Amino acid sequence: MELLEIRNVTKVFHTRSFWGKAKEIRALDGVSLTLSKGESLGIVGESGCGKSTLASLIIHLAEPTSGEILLYGRDISHAKEKEVREIRKKIQIVFQDPYSSLSPRMKIGDILMEPARVMGEFSEIHRRQRAEELLEMVGLRKSAMDRYPHEFSGGQRQRISIARALMTRPEILILDEPTSALDVSVQAQVLNLLMDLREQLHLTYLFISHNLVVVRYISDRTAVMEKGKIVEIGTSDHILTHPADPYTKELIAAVPMIGKTFIPPHRIADLG
Ligand SMILES: Nc1ncnc2c1ncn2[C@@H]1O[C@H](COP(=O)(O)OP(=O)(O)OP(=O)(O)O)[C@@H](O)[C@H]1O
Ligand SMILES: [Mg+2]
Structure with a gap:
């Protein structure tokens, strides 16, 4: 059984x-x-x-107009409150903008522990322990717990958003343009962190981006969307080297290249 299956979903x-x-x-x-x-x-x-509409339906911020969203074979598209809480433990999301997604008056420790508190996950001591552990896992210090978002850079804030998303031990992480708002030099670092976390924590990713090269770097398969439809889906390598759809070809043409070579994300930084 697939972990997640989207069946003929339409949203009007x-x-x-x-x-x-x-x-x-x-x-x-x-x-x-x-x-x-x-x-x-x-x-x-x-x-x-x-892209973001699809993400919002999966984490149940909205319901589809028609079609089904199956999590472990169970339709969650019209889930009620209690079930939604269970879904949010399993599926978490990281948004694009690390400036608006962390509330400015809360300390990092509270930002991290809040979702687990609301869901009644773990004891307070466990929540603190887990928050500290996750901060270190995303490359920050435990002492960040007592500081405020404005004391951190964009890249560090995105690391904090990632740590927050991992608090409830989700299986699926939806990443909605997680590096698009960051300086190019920081993008590659955050992408590398995401690659490491996926391996360490056996996570499943839905990685949304308008940049095909970034997507290939982090994704085994890629789906190309145009005007609400998937026009092409396949292994990321195949899509990049043998695009079948004219729209995919256009997207590829928009990606930075040197001659016929795609520039991998860790080199995009060098190009500034
Ligand atoms: N709550 C809403 N009410 C009305 N229209 C909406 C709403 N949310 C999204 N849309 C529309 O649905 C379409 C898809 O929007 P969506 O945000 O999913 O695109 P996207 O692929 O994430 O774009 P971007 O790359 O800019 O983030 C757009 O035409 C948008 O204006
Ligand atoms: Mg979007």
């Missing part, structure tokens, strides 16, 4: 135009994919193609 938003006319936005249109345990699946596509 109803909004109004500037003139007040009712408008339908088909953010996802019949999306199907599977995520096996331990796999890292990349999702690429340009702005507005529905």
